[in-house]
Amino acid sequence: MGLRLRGFCRACSLIARQAANPTGLARRYLMRMVRPFTERFTVHVLNRPPGLPPATTMAELAAHYADAIEATFTGPVNVLGMSTGGSVALQLSADHPELVARLVLGGTACTLGPIGRRAQHAYIDRARRGQRPSPALAEMVTESAIGRTLVKALGWLADGRKDHTDAATMLNAEDGFDLHRRLHEIKAPTLLIQGDRDLVYPLELARQTARGIPGARLIAYPGRSHGTTFTDKRFASDALAFLIGS
Incomplete structure:
Protein backbone atom coordinates (compact mmCIF):
# COMPACT_ATOMS: atom_id res chain seq x y z
CA MET A 1 0.00 0.00 0.00
CA GLY A 2 1.49 3.30 -0.95
CA LEU A 3 0.85 6.96 -1.58
CA ARG A 4 -2.55 8.34 -0.54
CA LEU A 5 -3.88 11.44 -2.25
CA ARG A 6 -6.79 13.26 -0.65
CA GLY A 7 -9.82 14.13 -2.70
CA PHE A 8 -13.58 13.75 -2.46
CA CYS A 9 -16.30 11.13 -3.02
CA ARG A 10 -15.55 7.44 -2.93
CA ALA A 11 -12.20 5.73 -3.26
CA CYS A 12 -10.28 5.21 -6.45
CA SER A 13 -7.28 2.86 -6.43
CA LEU A 14 -4.45 3.22 -8.94
CA ILE A 15 -2.49 0.02 -9.48
CA ALA A 16 1.20 0.71 -10.06
CA ARG A 17 4.16 -1.57 -10.64
CA GLN A 18 6.68 0.15 -8.37
CA ALA A 19 7.74 -1.47 -5.09
CA ALA A 20 7.93 1.83 -3.20
CA ASN A 21 6.48 5.33 -3.21
CA PRO A 22 8.03 7.17 -6.18
CA THR A 23 10.44 10.03 -5.63
CA GLY A 24 11.89 12.81 -7.75
CA LEU A 25 10.75 12.99 -11.36
CA ALA A 26 8.73 9.79 -11.04
CA ARG A 27 6.74 11.28 -8.16
CA ARG A 28 6.11 14.53 -10.04
CA TYR A 29 4.91 12.57 -13.07
CA LEU A 30 2.57 10.48 -10.92
CA MET A 31 1.18 13.51 -9.09
CA ARG A 32 0.52 15.30 -12.36
CA MET A 33 -1.26 12.26 -13.76
CA VAL A 34 -3.56 11.62 -10.77
CA ARG A 35 -4.27 15.21 -9.74
CA PRO A 36 -7.45 15.48 -11.87
CA PHE A 37 -8.85 12.42 -10.09
CA THR A 38 -8.31 13.92 -6.62
CA GLU A 39 -10.96 16.55 -7.38
CA ARG A 40 -13.62 13.84 -7.11
CA PHE A 41 -11.97 10.92 -5.34
CA THR A 42 -9.57 9.93 -2.62
CA VAL A 43 -6.84 8.24 -4.65
CA HIS A 44 -4.77 5.41 -3.23
CA VAL A 45 -1.73 4.16 -5.15
CA LEU A 46 -1.25 0.43 -4.62
CA ASN A 47 2.36 -0.68 -4.97
CA ARG A 48 3.62 -4.24 -5.21
CA PRO A 49 5.55 -5.57 -2.21
CA PRO A 50 9.35 -5.78 -2.59
CA GLY A 51 11.30 -9.00 -2.52
CA LEU A 52 8.82 -11.15 -4.43
CA PRO A 53 9.94 -14.67 -5.43
CA PRO A 54 11.20 -14.71 -9.05
CA ALA A 55 8.43 -17.11 -10.12
CA THR A 56 5.59 -14.93 -8.76
CA THR A 57 2.50 -15.13 -10.99
CA MET A 58 0.04 -12.43 -11.96
CA ALA A 59 -2.62 -14.16 -9.85
CA GLU A 60 -0.34 -13.99 -6.82
CA LEU A 61 0.33 -10.30 -7.47
CA ALA A 62 -3.41 -9.66 -7.76
CA ALA A 63 -3.92 -11.44 -4.44
CA HIS A 64 -1.52 -8.97 -2.76
CA TYR A 65 -3.56 -6.06 -4.11
CA ALA A 66 -6.79 -7.75 -3.06
CA ASP A 67 -5.46 -8.08 0.49
CA ALA A 68 -4.59 -4.35 0.53
CA ILE A 69 -8.05 -3.36 -0.71
CA GLU A 70 -9.83 -5.60 1.79
CA ALA A 71 -7.68 -4.26 4.64
CA THR A 72 -8.36 -0.62 3.73
CA PHE A 73 -11.94 -0.42 2.46
CA THR A 74 -15.32 -1.76 3.52
CA GLY A 75 -16.66 -2.25 0.01
CA PRO A 76 -15.69 -2.35 -3.66
CA VAL A 77 -13.55 0.44 -5.08
CA ASN A 78 -12.98 1.99 -8.47
CA VAL A 79 -9.73 0.72 -10.01
CA LEU A 80 -7.48 2.44 -12.54
CA GLY A 81 -4.67 0.37 -14.04
CA MET A 82 -2.25 1.39 -16.79
CA SER A 83 0.19 -0.69 -18.80
CA THR A 84 1.48 -3.53 -16.59
CA GLY A 85 -0.68 -2.17 -13.78
CA GLY A 86 -3.62 -2.74 -16.11
CA SER A 87 -2.68 -6.40 -16.43
CA VAL A 88 -2.79 -6.70 -12.65
CA ALA A 89 -6.11 -4.83 -12.58
CA LEU A 90 -7.62 -7.27 -15.09
CA GLN A 91 -6.41 -10.24 -13.04
CA LEU A 92 -7.74 -8.64 -9.86
CA SER A 93 -11.13 -8.01 -11.46
CA ALA A 94 -11.42 -11.61 -12.65
CA ASP A 95 -10.16 -13.25 -9.44
CA HIS A 96 -11.82 -10.88 -6.95
CA PRO A 97 -14.85 -9.32 -8.73
CA GLU A 98 -16.45 -8.38 -5.41
CA LEU A 99 -13.68 -5.81 -4.81
CA VAL A 100 -14.00 -3.80 -8.03
CA ALA A 101 -16.83 -1.28 -8.53
CA ARG A 102 -15.67 0.24 -11.83
CA LEU A 103 -12.57 -0.52 -13.86
CA VAL A 104 -10.57 1.81 -16.11
CA LEU A 105 -7.71 0.35 -18.14
CA GLY A 106 -5.19 2.48 -20.00
CA GLY A 107 -2.72 1.12 -22.54
CA THR A 108 -3.20 -2.53 -21.68
CA ALA A 109 -4.92 -5.71 -22.81
CA CYS A 110 -5.59 -9.29 -21.78
CA THR A 111 -2.07 -10.33 -22.87
CA LEU A 112 1.11 -8.78 -24.27
CA GLY A 113 1.63 -8.16 -27.96
CA PRO A 114 4.67 -9.72 -29.69
CA THR A 169 9.79 -10.36 -11.45
CA MET A 170 6.80 -8.14 -12.27
CA LEU A 171 7.44 -8.36 -16.01
CA ASN A 172 8.03 -12.10 -15.79
CA ALA A 173 4.58 -12.45 -14.21
CA GLU A 174 3.12 -10.44 -17.07
CA ASP A 175 4.87 -12.68 -19.59
CA GLY A 176 2.77 -15.60 -18.33
CA PHE A 177 -0.40 -13.51 -18.21
CA ASP A 178 -3.20 -14.37 -20.65
CA LEU A 179 -6.78 -13.67 -19.60
CA HIS A 180 -8.46 -14.33 -22.95
CA ARG A 181 -10.59 -17.17 -21.62
CA ARG A 182 -11.56 -15.46 -18.37
CA LEU A 183 -12.61 -12.01 -19.54
CA HIS A 184 -16.28 -12.94 -19.21
CA GLU A 185 -15.73 -13.34 -15.45
CA ILE A 186 -15.11 -9.61 -15.02
CA LYS A 187 -18.33 -8.11 -13.65
CA ALA A 188 -17.35 -4.47 -13.10
CA PRO A 189 -18.35 -1.85 -15.70
CA THR A 190 -15.14 -1.45 -17.70
CA LEU A 191 -13.57 1.23 -19.90
CA LEU A 192 -10.43 0.66 -21.98
CA ILE A 193 -8.47 3.62 -23.35
CA GLN A 194 -5.90 2.75 -26.00
CA GLY A 195 -3.64 4.51 -28.47
CA ASP A 196 -3.93 3.12 -31.97
CA ARG A 197 -0.12 3.12 -32.30
CA ASP A 198 0.55 1.20 -29.08
CA LEU A 199 3.41 -1.24 -29.77
CA VAL A 200 3.19 -3.01 -26.40
CA TYR A 201 -0.50 -3.91 -26.43
CA PRO A 202 -1.69 -3.46 -30.05
CA LEU A 203 -5.13 -1.98 -30.57
CA GLU A 204 -6.52 -5.28 -31.88
CA LEU A 205 -5.68 -6.93 -28.56
CA ALA A 206 -7.49 -4.10 -26.76
CA ARG A 207 -10.49 -4.70 -29.03
CA GLN A 208 -10.45 -8.41 -28.19
CA THR A 209 -10.27 -7.53 -24.49
CA ALA A 210 -13.23 -5.14 -24.74
CA ARG A 211 -15.28 -7.69 -26.66
CA GLY A 212 -14.59 -10.33 -24.01
CA ILE A 213 -15.70 -8.25 -21.01
CA PRO A 214 -19.50 -7.96 -20.78
CA GLY A 215 -20.56 -4.40 -21.60
CA ALA A 216 -17.03 -3.01 -21.82
CA ARG A 217 -16.29 0.17 -23.80
CA LEU A 218 -13.15 1.00 -25.76
CA ILE A 219 -11.91 4.49 -26.62
CA ALA A 220 -9.06 4.64 -29.14
CA TYR A 221 -6.85 7.73 -29.49
CA PRO A 222 -5.62 8.13 -33.10
CA GLY A 223 -1.88 8.63 -33.43
CA ARG A 224 -1.14 7.89 -29.78
CA SER A 225 1.60 5.47 -28.74
CA HIS A 226 1.77 3.43 -25.54
CA GLY A 227 3.25 6.19 -23.39
CA THR A 228 1.44 9.14 -24.95
CA THR A 229 -1.96 7.57 -24.29
CA PHE A 230 -1.62 8.42 -20.59
CA THR A 231 -0.39 11.96 -21.19
CA ASP A 232 -3.15 12.77 -23.66
CA LYS A 233 -5.35 15.58 -22.30
CA ARG A 234 -8.43 13.45 -22.94
CA PHE A 235 -7.29 10.57 -20.76
CA ALA A 236 -8.22 11.95 -17.33
CA SER A 237 -11.49 13.49 -18.51
CA ASP A 238 -12.60 10.31 -20.28
CA ALA A 239 -11.67 8.17 -17.29
CA LEU A 240 -13.36 10.53 -14.81
CA ALA A 241 -16.56 10.74 -16.84
CA PHE A 242 -16.76 6.95 -16.78
CA LEU A 243 -15.92 6.62 -13.08
CA ILE A 244 -18.60 9.09 -12.00
CA GLY A 245 -21.09 7.49 -14.36
CA SER A 246 -21.72 10.44 -16.68
Whole structure:
Protein backbone atom coordinates (compact mmCIF):
# COMPACT_ATOMS: atom_id res chain seq x y z
CA MET A 1 0.00 0.00 0.00
CA GLY A 2 1.49 3.30 -0.95
CA LEU A 3 0.85 6.96 -1.58
CA ARG A 4 -2.55 8.34 -0.54
CA LEU A 5 -3.88 11.44 -2.25
CA ARG A 6 -6.79 13.26 -0.65
CA GLY A 7 -9.82 14.13 -2.70
CA PHE A 8 -13.58 13.75 -2.46
CA CYS A 9 -16.30 11.13 -3.02
CA ARG A 10 -15.55 7.44 -2.93
CA ALA A 11 -12.20 5.73 -3.26
CA CYS A 12 -10.28 5.21 -6.45
CA SER A 13 -7.28 2.86 -6.43
CA LEU A 14 -4.45 3.22 -8.94
CA ILE A 15 -2.49 0.02 -9.48
CA ALA A 16 1.20 0.71 -10.06
CA ARG A 17 4.16 -1.57 -10.64
CA GLN A 18 6.68 0.15 -8.37
CA ALA A 19 7.74 -1.47 -5.09
CA ALA A 20 7.93 1.83 -3.20
CA ASN A 21 6.48 5.33 -3.21
CA PRO A 22 8.03 7.17 -6.18
CA THR A 23 10.44 10.03 -5.63
CA GLY A 24 11.89 12.81 -7.75
CA LEU A 25 10.75 12.99 -11.36
CA ALA A 26 8.73 9.79 -11.04
CA ARG A 27 6.74 11.28 -8.16
CA ARG A 28 6.11 14.53 -10.04
CA TYR A 29 4.91 12.57 -13.07
CA LEU A 30 2.57 10.48 -10.92
CA MET A 31 1.18 13.51 -9.09
CA ARG A 32 0.52 15.30 -12.36
CA MET A 33 -1.26 12.26 -13.76
CA VAL A 34 -3.56 11.62 -10.77
CA ARG A 35 -4.27 15.21 -9.74
CA PRO A 36 -7.45 15.48 -11.87
CA PHE A 37 -8.85 12.42 -10.09
CA THR A 38 -8.31 13.92 -6.62
CA GLU A 39 -10.96 16.55 -7.38
CA ARG A 40 -13.62 13.84 -7.11
CA PHE A 41 -11.97 10.92 -5.34
CA THR A 42 -9.57 9.93 -2.62
CA VAL A 43 -6.84 8.24 -4.65
CA HIS A 44 -4.77 5.41 -3.23
CA VAL A 45 -1.73 4.16 -5.15
CA LEU A 46 -1.25 0.43 -4.62
CA ASN A 47 2.36 -0.68 -4.97
CA ARG A 48 3.62 -4.24 -5.21
CA PRO A 49 5.55 -5.57 -2.21
CA PRO A 50 9.35 -5.78 -2.59
CA GLY A 51 11.30 -9.00 -2.52
CA LEU A 52 8.82 -11.15 -4.43
CA PRO A 53 9.94 -14.67 -5.43
CA PRO A 54 11.20 -14.71 -9.05
CA ALA A 55 8.43 -17.11 -10.12
CA THR A 56 5.59 -14.93 -8.76
CA THR A 57 2.50 -15.13 -10.99
CA MET A 58 0.04 -12.43 -11.96
CA ALA A 59 -2.62 -14.16 -9.85
CA GLU A 60 -0.34 -13.99 -6.82
CA LEU A 61 0.33 -10.30 -7.47
CA ALA A 62 -3.41 -9.66 -7.76
CA ALA A 63 -3.92 -11.44 -4.44
CA HIS A 64 -1.52 -8.97 -2.76
CA TYR A 65 -3.56 -6.06 -4.11
CA ALA A 66 -6.79 -7.75 -3.06
CA ASP A 67 -5.46 -8.08 0.49
CA ALA A 68 -4.59 -4.35 0.53
CA ILE A 69 -8.05 -3.36 -0.71
CA GLU A 70 -9.83 -5.60 1.79
CA ALA A 71 -7.68 -4.26 4.64
CA THR A 72 -8.36 -0.62 3.73
CA PHE A 73 -11.94 -0.42 2.46
CA THR A 74 -15.32 -1.76 3.52
CA GLY A 75 -16.66 -2.25 0.01
CA PRO A 76 -15.69 -2.35 -3.66
CA VAL A 77 -13.55 0.44 -5.08
CA ASN A 78 -12.98 1.99 -8.47
CA VAL A 79 -9.73 0.72 -10.01
CA LEU A 80 -7.48 2.44 -12.54
CA GLY A 81 -4.67 0.37 -14.04
CA MET A 82 -2.25 1.39 -16.79
CA SER A 83 0.19 -0.69 -18.80
CA THR A 84 1.48 -3.53 -16.59
CA GLY A 85 -0.68 -2.17 -13.78
CA GLY A 86 -3.62 -2.74 -16.11
CA SER A 87 -2.68 -6.40 -16.43
CA VAL A 88 -2.79 -6.70 -12.65
CA ALA A 89 -6.11 -4.83 -12.58
CA LEU A 90 -7.62 -7.27 -15.09
CA GLN A 91 -6.41 -10.24 -13.04
CA LEU A 92 -7.74 -8.64 -9.86
CA SER A 93 -11.13 -8.01 -11.46
CA ALA A 94 -11.42 -11.61 -12.65
CA ASP A 95 -10.16 -13.25 -9.44
CA HIS A 96 -11.82 -10.88 -6.95
CA PRO A 97 -14.85 -9.32 -8.73
CA GLU A 98 -16.45 -8.38 -5.41
CA LEU A 99 -13.68 -5.81 -4.81
CA VAL A 100 -14.00 -3.80 -8.03
CA ALA A 101 -16.83 -1.28 -8.53
CA ARG A 102 -15.67 0.24 -11.83
CA LEU A 103 -12.57 -0.52 -13.86
CA VAL A 104 -10.57 1.81 -16.11
CA LEU A 105 -7.71 0.35 -18.14
CA GLY A 106 -5.19 2.48 -20.00
CA GLY A 107 -2.72 1.12 -22.54
CA THR A 108 -3.20 -2.53 -21.68
CA ALA A 109 -4.92 -5.71 -22.81
CA CYS A 110 -5.59 -9.29 -21.78
CA THR A 111 -2.07 -10.33 -22.87
CA LEU A 112 1.11 -8.78 -24.27
CA GLY A 113 1.63 -8.16 -27.96
CA PRO A 114 4.67 -9.72 -29.69
CA ILE A 115 6.87 -6.60 -29.53
CA GLY A 116 6.08 -6.04 -25.87
CA ARG A 117 6.77 -9.68 -25.05
CA ARG A 118 10.09 -9.71 -26.90
CA ALA A 119 11.27 -6.46 -25.30
CA GLN A 120 10.26 -7.56 -21.82
CA HIS A 121 12.05 -10.90 -22.27
CA ALA A 122 15.21 -8.96 -23.06
CA TYR A 123 14.66 -6.69 -20.03
CA ILE A 124 14.26 -9.68 -17.71
CA ASP A 125 17.36 -11.36 -19.11
CA ARG A 126 19.49 -8.24 -18.72
CA ALA A 127 18.22 -7.57 -15.18
CA ARG A 128 18.92 -11.11 -14.04
CA ARG A 129 22.45 -10.92 -15.48
CA GLY A 130 23.10 -7.73 -13.53
CA GLN A 131 23.05 -5.45 -16.56
CA ARG A 132 21.13 -2.20 -16.84
CA PRO A 133 17.88 -3.49 -18.35
CA SER A 134 15.89 -0.50 -19.59
CA PRO A 135 17.66 -0.20 -23.00
CA ALA A 136 15.87 -3.44 -23.91
CA LEU A 137 12.54 -1.58 -23.84
CA ALA A 138 13.45 0.84 -26.64
CA GLU A 139 11.85 -1.44 -29.22
CA MET A 140 8.42 -0.92 -27.72
CA VAL A 141 8.75 2.86 -27.39
CA THR A 142 9.33 3.79 -31.02
CA GLU A 143 9.75 2.25 -34.47
CA SER A 144 12.40 4.82 -35.41
CA ALA A 145 15.99 3.51 -35.45
CA ILE A 146 17.30 6.91 -34.33
CA GLY A 147 14.61 7.13 -31.67
CA ARG A 148 15.49 3.69 -30.34
CA THR A 149 19.16 4.64 -30.06
CA LEU A 150 18.21 7.70 -28.03
CA VAL A 151 15.78 5.75 -25.82
CA LYS A 152 18.44 3.11 -25.14
CA ALA A 153 20.90 5.77 -24.02
CA LEU A 154 18.34 7.50 -21.79
CA GLY A 155 17.23 4.17 -20.34
CA TRP A 156 20.80 3.19 -19.54
CA LEU A 157 21.38 6.49 -17.75
CA ALA A 158 18.08 6.30 -15.86
CA ASP A 159 18.79 2.79 -14.59
CA GLY A 160 21.85 3.89 -12.66
CA ARG A 161 22.98 1.37 -10.08
CA LYS A 162 19.49 0.42 -8.92
CA ASP A 163 18.44 -3.16 -8.29
CA HIS A 164 15.94 -4.17 -10.98
CA THR A 165 15.20 -7.66 -9.66
CA ASP A 166 11.66 -6.83 -8.53
CA ALA A 167 10.82 -5.10 -11.81
CA ALA A 168 12.01 -8.20 -13.67
CA THR A 169 9.79 -10.36 -11.45
CA MET A 170 6.80 -8.14 -12.27
CA LEU A 171 7.44 -8.36 -16.01
CA ASN A 172 8.03 -12.10 -15.79
CA ALA A 173 4.58 -12.45 -14.21
CA GLU A 174 3.12 -10.44 -17.07
CA ASP A 175 4.87 -12.68 -19.59
CA GLY A 176 2.77 -15.60 -18.33
CA PHE A 177 -0.40 -13.51 -18.21
CA ASP A 178 -3.20 -14.37 -20.65
CA LEU A 179 -6.78 -13.67 -19.60
CA HIS A 180 -8.46 -14.33 -22.95
CA ARG A 181 -10.59 -17.17 -21.62
CA ARG A 182 -11.56 -15.46 -18.37
CA LEU A 183 -12.61 -12.01 -19.54
CA HIS A 184 -16.28 -12.94 -19.21
CA GLU A 185 -15.73 -13.34 -15.45
CA ILE A 186 -15.11 -9.61 -15.02
CA LYS A 187 -18.33 -8.11 -13.65
CA ALA A 188 -17.35 -4.47 -13.10
CA PRO A 189 -18.35 -1.85 -15.70
CA THR A 190 -15.14 -1.45 -17.70
CA LEU A 191 -13.57 1.23 -19.90
CA LEU A 192 -10.43 0.66 -21.98
CA ILE A 193 -8.47 3.62 -23.35
CA GLN A 194 -5.90 2.75 -26.00
CA GLY A 195 -3.64 4.51 -28.47
CA ASP A 196 -3.93 3.12 -31.97
CA ARG A 197 -0.12 3.12 -32.30
CA ASP A 198 0.55 1.20 -29.08
CA LEU A 199 3.41 -1.24 -29.77
CA VAL A 200 3.19 -3.01 -26.40
CA TYR A 201 -0.50 -3.91 -26.43
CA PRO A 202 -1.69 -3.46 -30.05
CA LEU A 203 -5.13 -1.98 -30.57
CA GLU A 204 -6.52 -5.28 -31.88
CA LEU A 205 -5.68 -6.93 -28.56
CA ALA A 206 -7.49 -4.10 -26.76
CA ARG A 207 -10.49 -4.70 -29.03
CA GLN A 208 -10.45 -8.41 -28.19
CA THR A 209 -10.27 -7.53 -24.49
CA ALA A 210 -13.23 -5.14 -24.74
CA ARG A 211 -15.28 -7.69 -26.66
CA GLY A 212 -14.59 -10.33 -24.01
CA ILE A 213 -15.70 -8.25 -21.01
CA PRO A 214 -19.50 -7.96 -20.78
CA GLY A 215 -20.56 -4.40 -21.60
CA ALA A 216 -17.03 -3.01 -21.82
CA ARG A 217 -16.29 0.17 -23.80
CA LEU A 218 -13.15 1.00 -25.76
CA ILE A 219 -11.91 4.49 -26.62
CA ALA A 220 -9.06 4.64 -29.14
CA TYR A 221 -6.85 7.73 -29.49
CA PRO A 222 -5.62 8.13 -33.10
CA GLY A 223 -1.88 8.63 -33.43
CA ARG A 224 -1.14 7.89 -29.78
CA SER A 225 1.60 5.47 -28.74
CA HIS A 226 1.77 3.43 -25.54
CA GLY A 227 3.25 6.19 -23.39
CA THR A 228 1.44 9.14 -24.95
CA THR A 229 -1.96 7.57 -24.29
CA PHE A 230 -1.62 8.42 -20.59
CA THR A 231 -0.39 11.96 -21.19
CA ASP A 232 -3.15 12.77 -23.66
CA LYS A 233 -5.35 15.58 -22.30
CA ARG A 234 -8.43 13.45 -22.94
CA PHE A 235 -7.29 10.57 -20.76
CA ALA A 236 -8.22 11.95 -17.33
CA SER A 237 -11.49 13.49 -18.51
CA ASP A 238 -12.60 10.31 -20.28
CA ALA A 239 -11.67 8.17 -17.29
CA LEU A 240 -13.36 10.53 -14.81
CA ALA A 241 -16.56 10.74 -16.84
CA PHE A 242 -16.76 6.95 -16.78
CA LEU A 243 -15.92 6.62 -13.08
CA ILE A 244 -18.60 9.09 -12.00
CA GLY A 245 -21.09 7.49 -14.36
CA SER A 246 -21.72 10.44 -16.68
